[in-house]
Amino acid sequence: MDTLSEMMKTMPQKPFAARDALVDCIRACSICQQACVACADACMGEKAIDRLKRCIRLNLDCADICVATERVLSRQEAPDLSLLRHQVESLALACRVCADECAHHKDAYAHCKVCMDACKACEQSCNDLLGSAGFAQAGVH
Amino acid sequence: MDTLSEMMKTMPQKPFAARDALVDCIRACSICQQACVACADACMGEKAIDRLKRCIRLNLDCADICVATERVLSRQEAPDLSLLRHQVESLALACRVCADECAHHKDAYAHCKVCMDACKACEQSCNDLLGSAGFAQAGVH
Amino acid sequence: MDTLSEMMKTMPQKPFAARDALVDCIRACSICQQACVACADACMGEKAIDRLKRCIRLNLDCADICVATERVLSRQEAPDLSLLRHQVESLALACRVCADECAHHKDAYAHCKVCMDACKACEQSCNDLLGSAGFAQAGVH
Amino acid sequence: MDTLSEMMKTMPQKPFAARDALVDCIRACSICQQACVACADACMGEKAIDRLKRCIRLNLDCADICVATERVLSRQEAPDLSLLRHQVESLALACRVCADECAHHKDAYAHCKVCMDACKACEQSCNDLLGSAGFAQAGVH
Numbered sequence: 001m002d003t004l005s006e007m008m009k010t011m012p013q014k015p016f017a018a019r020d021a022l023v024d025c026i027r028a029c030s031i032c033q034q035a036c037v038a039c040a041d042a043c044m045g046e047k048a049i050d051r052l053k054r055c056i057r058l059n060l061d062c063a064d065i066c067v068a069t070e071r072v073l074s075r076q077e078a079p080d081l082s083l084l085r086h087q088v089e090s091l092a093l094a095c096r097v098c099a100d101e102c103a104h105h106k107d108a109y110a111h112c113k114v115c116m117d118a119c120k121a122c123e124q125s126c127n128d129l130l131g132s133a134g135f136a137q138a139g140v141h
Numbered sequence: 142m143d144t145l146s147e148m149m150k151t152m153p154q155k156p157f158a159a160r161d162a163l164v165d166c167i168r169a170c171s172i173c174q175q176a177c178v179a180c181a182d183a184c185m186g187e188k189a190i191d192r193l194k195r196c197i198r199l200n201l202d203c204a205d206i207c208v209a210t211e212r213v214l215s216r217q218e219a220p221d222l223s224l225l226r227h228q229v230e231s232l233a234l235a236c237r238v239c240a241d242e243c244a245h246h247k248d249a250y251a252h253c254k255v256c257m258d259a260c261k262a263c264e265q266s267c268n269d270l271l272g273s274a275g276f277a278q279a280g281v282h
Numbered sequence: 283m284d285t286l287s288e289m290m291k292t293m294p295q296k297p298f299a300a301r302d303a304l305v306d307c308i309r310a311c312s313i314c315q316q317a318c319v320a321c322a323d324a325c326m327g328e329k330a331i332d333r334l335k336r337c338i339r340l341n342l343d344c345a346d347i348c349v350a351t352e353r354v355l356s357r358q359e360a361p362d363l364s365l366l367r368h369q370v371e372s373l374a375l376a377c378r379v380c381a382d383e384c385a386h387h388k389d390a391y392a393h394c395k396v397c398m399d400a401c402k403a404c405e406q407s408c409n410d411l412l413g414s415a416g417f418a419q420a421g422v423h
Numbered sequence: 424m425d426t427l428s429e430m431m432k433t434m435p436q437k438p439f440a441a442r443d444a445l446v447d448c449i450r451a452c453s454i455c456q457q458a459c460v461a462c463a464d465a466c467m468g469e470k471a472i473d474r475l476k477r478c479i480r481l482n483l484d485c486a487d488i489c490v491a492t493e494r495v496l497s498r499q500e501a502p503d504l505s506l507l508r509h510q511v512e513s514l515a516l517a518c519r520v521c522a523d524e525c526a527h528h529k530d531a532y533a534h535c536k537v538c539m540d541a542c543k544a545c546e547q548s549c550n551d552l553l554g555s556a557g558f559a560q561a562g563v564h
Contacts, residue, residue, distance in 0.1 A: 003313045003316075003317055003396060003399070003400050004313065004316055004317075006396050007316070007317050007320045007321070007324075007393060007396045007397070007400075008320065010324065010391075010392035010393040010395075010396055011320060011323065011324040011327065011393055012324060012327035012328055012393075013323070013324070013327040026316060030312045030315075030316060031285045031286065033312075034285075034286055034289070034308060034312060034352065034356055035285055035286075035289050037352075037353050037356045037357070038289045038290065038293060038356045038357070039289070041293065041295075041356065041357040041358060041359050041480070042289075042292065042293040042294060042295070042358075044359045044476055044479065044480070045293065045294035045295045045358070045359050046294055049472060049473070050472070053218055053219055053467055054218075054219035056218075056467065057216055057218045057219045057220070057464070057467070058219075058221060060212070060216065061212075061213045061216070061221070061224065063353075064208070064209040064212045064213060065209050065213070065228060067205070067208070067209065067349060068205040068206050068208065068209035070316065070319075071201070071202075071205045071319050071345075072202045072205060072206070074316055074319045074320045074323065075198055075201065075202070075319070075320070075323040076323060076324075076327070077194055077195075077197075077198045077323050077326045077327050078194055078195035078198045078199075079198070080199060080202070080238045082234065082238075083202065083231070083234050083235055083238055086227075086230065086231045086234050087206060087231045087235075089227065089231075090224070090227045090228045090230075090231045093223065093224050093227050094224055094228075097221045097223075097224055109292075110292035111289060111292040111293055111294075113292075114285060114288050114289045114292055115289070117285070118285050118289075144454045144457075144458055144537060144540070144541050145454065145457055145458075147537050148457070148458050148461045148462070148465075148534060148537045148538070148541075149461065151465065151532075151533035151534040151536075151537055152461060152464065152465040152468065152534055153465060153468035153469055153534075154464075154465070154468040167457060171453045171456075171457060172426045172427065174453075175426075175427055175430070175449060175453060175493065175497055176426055176427075176430050178493075178494050178497045178498070179430045179431065179434060179497045179498070180430070182339070182434065182436075182497065182498040182499060182500050183430075183433065183434040183435060183436070183499075185335055185338065185339070185500045186434065186435035186436040186499070186500050187435055190331060190332070191331070194326055197326065198323070198326070204494075208490060211457065211460075212460050212486075215457055215460045215461045215464065216460070216461070216464040217464060217465075217468070218464050218467045218468050250433075251433035252430060252433040252434055252435075254433075255426060255429050255430045255433055256430070258426070259426050259430075335500055335501055336500075336501035338500075339498055339500045339501045339502070340501075340503060342494070342498065343494075343495045343498070343503070343506065346490070346491040346494045346495060347491050347495070347510060349487070349490075349491065350487040350488050350490065350491035353483070353484075353487045354484045354487060354488070357480055357483065357484070359476055359477075359479075359480045360476055360477035360480045360481075361480070362481060362484070362520045364516065364520075365484065365513070365516050365517055365520055368509075368512065368513045368516050369488060369513045369517075371509065371513075372506070372509045372510045372512075372513045375505065375506050375509050376506055376510075379503045379505075379506055
């Protein structure tokens with residue numbers, strides 16, 4: 001078993017959502033974060049950087065939102081489910097706009113293709129988590 | 142003029158929202174972030190730590206969401222306003238739930254009072270920004 | 283091939299160190315970061331929290347240093363090798379002190395065992411990277 | 424009294440270094456972090472972006488190292504002074520290389536001048552903290 005799955009099983013608190021959905025989403029945040037940081041940097045190395053400015057900007061935004069979301073999902077003590085729901089929705093949106101932008105460049109730049117796929121996978125994991133048992137019922141403040 | 146105001150004036154891009162509201166919100170994120178990191182740590186040093194676990198948890202969540210939000214607001218190049226709006230709303234919510242929890246402890250612990258005030262100020266700055274010219278019209282994806 | 287390896291292969295810049303060592307270290311940072319955030323939270327849920335305060339503190343420090351280090355290693359454009367070297371050494375130290383503290387609790391708490399192993403693996407990856415071709419020669423400012 | 428000073432006075436733990444030096448350094452980290460995030464973004468908006476790639480890269484590195492360092496300095500519970508010393512030295516170095524790079528562009532771009540000044544101030548605050556009573560004696564692991 002990998003570190004993340006093992007860690008989530010050994011925490012004394014009951015997970016606030018279905019554990020598998022939680023583990024998948026945390027992992028997707030982590031992968032997406034790195035991909036976005038690296039894609040922004042890779043875009044900096046391309047000659048056509050002028051066409052990649054929006055890509056860089058959305059990469060950086062998505063990476064920062066990934067870090068915050070991964071962390072709030074990693075904590076099981078006394079969660080505020082409405083807050084978590086809102087933050088996961090925010091990440092799903094960040095992933096969507098970043099993937100849409102990367103899609104424009106994916107044929108020219110392989111790193112944009114890799115990043116697009118990571119963003120799409122993360123958006124899907126966010127949506128799966130939002131729809132999972134327990135979490136789905138979280139109301140709105 | 143302070144560094145933040147000066148920086149925001151010297152950027153070549155037109156700010157995506159009213160500059161004063163943007164500067165105020167970025168500053169509030171920064172202050173709130175530090176207060177939340179420190180309040181979580183201060184709570185760790187109190188004998189009644191068992192009663193402060195929810196406070197610590199919400200402090201840590203709010204701090205992480207502050208960092209992400211401060212950063213996305215600091216970028217003026219090619220913003221996605223719907224994403225920014227959603228993320229600022231997420232921070233406003235994080236500040237509200239953290240301030241509400243700190244309010245339970247503010248008479249016993251001065252650091253919870255300081256943190257509560259920082260969270261309330263940050264929530265207000267978020268709401269002011271959300272209502273400011275330009276930003277207010279940002280639609281929903 | 284996984285996302286991280288693929289991303290690092292598609293960047294236009296030549297990696298500033300041996301690519302395998304770089305990929306391993308970035309991955310180790312990411313795993314260690316999540317383990318530390320979760321272990322701090324898991325410790326919060328234990329009855330003997332008073333004995334775990336130093337563990338929580340070092341977990342949080344290590345997690346923050348992991349995020350920063352993972353990001354600076356993910357960028358290949360125009361690196362300052364002396365800075366990267368110093369930051370990777372800082373993370374190796376953070377991992378060592380955190381693993382040493384978790385070692386005191388690993389028999390009582392499985393999450394401390396998981397976290398200790400993640401920290402040790404990350405420290406090893408840092409040291410491997412520091413000794414890898416190209417990076418090893420980076421001087422000191 | 425401002426929020427940061429008040430927070431650091433109300434924490435139950437004795438600060439691990441001279442409180443004034445600690446407050447100054449935490450504040451400098453926070454200001455420098457924002458300046459670096461914004462300067463990287465401002466550089467993205469300049470026509471001569473090709474000459475600013477190293478500036479952007481060092482801005483992003485410095486910003487990430489600022490966040491980590493600000494956070495570890497904000498915690499007073501059970502610190503590991505050798506680790507803190509190493510991390511503060513790492514930030515001082517990040518600030519120095521970033522300021523040196525910004526210096527090349529400060530006459531052309533006012534945001535590079537603002538960022539250079541913020542980095543220099545942060546480097547100075549780091550060095551003042553490293554030389555302050557209590558902290559100065561911290562050995563090396």
